[in-house]
Amino acid sequence: MTIATIGDVEFGIELPTFEPDTSLATGTRFADLISWDGVRFRDHEGAKKEGFQGAIIPGILNQGYLVAMIHNWAPPAEVVSVDTVFRAPVIADDSHSITGVVTDIDEEDGKVEIDLTVTNDKDETRVFGTAVIRLPT
Amino acid sequence: MDADIEAVRGKYLNLDFDENEFFIDPAITTEYARLCGETAERFLDPEHPDFQASPTYIASLSGRRMLPKDFPRFGIGMDAGKAIECFQPVRPGKPITGRSHIHDIFTKTGRSGRMVFVVMRIEFYDQDGNHLANADSRSVQREKSQ
Amino acid sequence: MILDLHTHSIKSDDGRAKVENYCQWIRSKELPIDGFVLTEHRQYDVESDYSTLAEKNGLVILKGSEVETEYGHVLVFGVTEALTRAFDFSRIDLPLAMVIETCEAHGAVPVPCHPGRPRVGMFAHTEELGIPAGVKTVEIYNGGSRENEDQIAIDNAEKLGYRGTGGSDSHIVSHVGRCATEFSADIRDMAALVSALQAGEFNAVTFKH
Helix, strand or coil: CCCCCCHHHHCCECCCCCCCCCCCHHHHHHHHHHHCCHHHHCCHHHHHHHHHCCEEHHHHHHHHHHHHHHHHCCCCEEEEEEEEECCCCCCCCCCEEEEEEEEECCCCCEEEEEEHHHHEECCCCCEEEEEEEEECC | HHHHHHHHHHHECCCCEEEEEECCCHHHHHHHHHCCCCCCCHHHHHCCCCCCHHHHHHHHHCCCCCCCCCCCCCEEEEEEEEEEEEECCCCCCCCCEEEEEEEEEEEEEEECCCEEEEEEEEECCCCCEEEEEEEEEEEEECCCCC | CCEEEEECCCCCCCCCCHHHHHHHHHHHHCCCCCCCEEECCCCCCCCCCCCCHHHHHHEEEEEEEEEEECCCCEECCCCCHHHHHHCCCEEEEEEEEHHHHHHHHCCCCCEEEECCCCCCCHCCCHHHCCCCCCEEEEEECCCCCCCHHHHHHHHHHHCCCEEEEEEEEEEHHHHHCCCCEEECCCCCHHHHHHHHHHHEEEEEEEEEC
């Protein structure tokens, strides 16, 4: 079910799980697009030499996945804020999934708070954060 | 709080140290949205009546300086998180202005020396001076023991 | 009775959860826990009073702390005002031996947490620094553990004869209750929790899978 108004949202409701494209090709294309240098975004072997498990997905792209997930669920949502804590790098070419749940609703202001967690296929949390969105009343 | 950090806070906190103009290129914002997996047309279609940049796009914009010119270096900096706040949509095809300031400085002290946390905020404004958004970058610098 | 012994709220620098939302989450999701302990990083939150919230939701809400030592992070249960004056909770280089000795002198219980974790876990440092004296209990189930971190904790705790607790280490609302500790006693306040921990009458439980 997609969300149109704040009346459609219930506390504790889960957003549809989002499987972001964390391929190396996408990470590299994104790094090029925003002019971020660094072999760590472009090459597994080069990233390993820098101490990573493999090439990593730029942190901002992780934030972008979270927002895309919210819009997939609630197309009219206006993002008020997104706050992310990077616990561990998101490794390119590993599969990841993003879960989200509604943890607060302010019907008067039309605001909804969402917990967001990026996990890898071992169910390890790589990134977590919260987003506040505004929905039509 | 350590006296030197108190002094650094007094000297730099909430004072603009950089101002930069950014042209928001629709070709870049649409590709940005696509790579993020956006499906909402207002981020993907330049012809959409509410066409706008993806909310996190501003976090990819950096000023000419990440820190004030004479800001003390405590050690090697590492990314400690990012946050954005959105007040109004950023409209591609127009320039916006980013003004940078140090929003917070605090420390943790350890066996290997202090860790100095710095929150650098860029405030983005449109050509009419409307405050569009903030992007915070949290970094930590690990200081070597004396 | 099951309590999540390791949680963080917005009082911690990396915490993003409001305590009232933890309560709402536990109740709406019918989580099998009876309450939780707020263990904010490098501080003891003296001023917050969650008694009304606890009563309204029928939950136990207690306060402890998570301090930082040369052996990594350590949960402290039974913090008193006198204990907060005995050492600087905000430092990240506290000597573990001092923390253990001081906690015991003040009737508090220190529990090294996520001990299987690189850098911030106790067993990451035992090869270099040796097995610390005085540890009786460690956290063996942590909701934020990656790879084999919990197994390292379980194996070493068994080898060294430590008892094990569980806690979610939640920083956002939906992570609360992933791991917890089951007590045979009915625990309604910190004194009862400290007694049960000292008596070793508990088992770590995980709800991660």
